[in-house]
Amino acid sequence: MAVAVLTAAGAVPPVALEGVVLLGELGLDGRIRPIRGVFPAVAAGARVGLLRFVVPTGNWAEAALVPGVEVIGRRTLRGVLALLRGEEPPADDAATEPPPFRGRDSAEPGPSGDLSDVVGQEIGRRAVEVAAAGGHHLAMFGPPGSGKTMLAERLPGVLPVLEEEAALEVTAVHSVAGVLPVGGGLVRQPPYQAPHHTATVASLVGGGSGLARPGAVSLAHHGVLFLDESPEFSPTALDALRQPVERGEVVLARAGGVVRYPSRVQLVLAANPCPCASAAGDRACTCSANARRRYIGRLSGPLLDRIDLRVMLLPVASAALYADLDRPEPTEVVAGRVTAAREAARERWGHLGWQSNSEAPGPALRSEWRLPPMTTAAAARAVDSGELSARGYDRVLRIAWTLADLSGRSVPDNGDVNEALELRRGVVAA
Ligand SMILES: [Zn+2]
Incomplete structure (x- = not known):
């Protein structure tokens, strides 16, 4: 906008702007501030044949992930004007390359730990492996401390790394949400989101003023959405998640039109078997049969019906009895079997359009x-x-x-x- 005004005023020759896309937010002090969603914006421009982009320095590395375009980052309006006029850049804004990487490398596994850390939960580990191999949603029931969260956190590590197309989609969503690590490259690791049960509907499925932000279900696109203590989520929240999980897409109606975000997630629900949540499991449970049924019943309508795998985990004490029998397999070994199984399924159903057995x-x-x-x-x-x-x-x-x-x-x-x-x-x- 500022550049358009300056062009009109003759400060920049109009021809210098031909085919050039300028992105960023101009501060009152003349600095160009980073914005959300630069990656999909540049990708969309490239699709319609625009090849030259000037972006805020803070978004440079992200914009440069789009193949086949020229991207230059600038920190100040002076720097942008010099660039467009073909003049010598100001000394403090003359970079020719994106700033070096800071922050977590998104190509590396997250802080999720290894599957071999989960001792004594044979059925839980097996369920994670099967969920990963077949793309199945998973529900885990068990008393507090039985390892439900540990298991859920380890599922992304067992999933295959994202292929090109999926990595581009995930990176685009994370760009719009403003959560891409600076200079981190394409997101290759299946994402993991674990919203708290008090999360608002907007934070789960997306919303907010201006450009609607993607919610947890979209940030988990091509990855895992974990709902711990899932019966504690409000019925409205569980119901709001149903369509995105089923359709793989969130549609948000806005004043200015409709926004769509992808939401193909692997859903993992965890729940205590009953409201008293005794760590000793059923032996110490004080709930009536009716109370137990009602508690789990909160899940059944909206989400539980869509879940293939439903396993019951033992309380830690009895699980530990089996712990020393053998050392659990590490993530790497399980992931190898998962990749082979996914390939077998794709070979069988791929031509029918089903990516995994769950489909x-x-x-x-x-x-x-x-x-x-x-x-x-x-x-x-x-x-x-x-x-x-x-x-x-x-x-x-x-x-x-x-x-x-x-x-x-x-x-x-x-x-x-x-x-x-x-x-x-x-x-x-x-
Ligand atoms: Zn109970």
């Missing part, structure tokens, strides 16, 4: 990809006894395919279906 539709699993009755006998019995719903049956099949992929079998067997049932039981009717 395989139930009718297809029951027709073209139908398993022999012998294989699915246990799941069929669970349906007959009313323990498993029809929808739950499809989810058991999806999990069974993931288990087969993890062990390198081309088709699930009996054992896979039985284990899938175990990974579906949790504390509520499947």
Whole structure:
């Protein structure tokens, strides 16, 4: 804007601005301040053929991530004018390269720790591996201290690093939110978001004045959204998350139009099995059966119905009994199996447009990809006894395919279906 005024006043030849995009916020002191969303803005300009961008120095490294464009960073309006006039730059604003990297390198794993730190929670570790391999949402029930948060934090490390397209999308969302580390490069690691149960709907799904900020569900795009103590979230909040999780996109209606942010997340819910939250687990529980049902029931409508894996974790004391049997596998080993399993699934369904087993539709699993009755006998019995719903049956099949992929079998067997049932039981009717 300031430059347009100065051009009109003859300070800059109009021809110098042809094909040039200027981004930034001009301060009263003549400094150009960094803005949010530079990366998607430059990417959008590049798509329509604009190739030269002048951005605030603080956004330079981020803008330069867009391939095939020329980006120059300037700190002051004087620097920008000198550049446009082809004059010698002012000494304090003459940089030819983005400032050096400061802050966390987003290509490195976050502070999430290794899966081998989680001792004695065999079913929990297995559930994390299966969730990662099949792209399944996961619910973990267990008393306080049973490792639910530790397990959730380790899921992003087990997921494959982001491919080019996904990395560009994630970087764009983080740019709009203003949370990209300076000079950190494209975001390659699947992100992790763990909003508190008191979080507002706007902070979960996005909102705010001006350019709507992405919420936690979009900041977790291509990564993990962890809701700890999930029954404590307000019904409104849980309900607001339902569509974004289901559709992979958030649509925010604004005065000036509609804003869309991507939100393809892997959802991880954690919950105490009951409101008394006794650390000793069910043995010391003082809740009535009704209170327990009501507590978990808060989840069932909006989100729990979409979750394939539901596991019950043991209290620490009994889990520790098994702790010394063998040293848990490290993240690296598990991640290797996950990558191989994801490739197997993509090879099988890729041409049908399903990226992972979690996306395989139930009718297809029951027709073209139908398993022999012998294989699915246990799941069929669970349906007959009313323990498993029809929808739950499809989810058991999806999990069974993931288990087969993890062990390198081309088709699930009996054992896979039985284990899938175990990974579906949790504390509520499947
Ligand atoms: Zn209780």
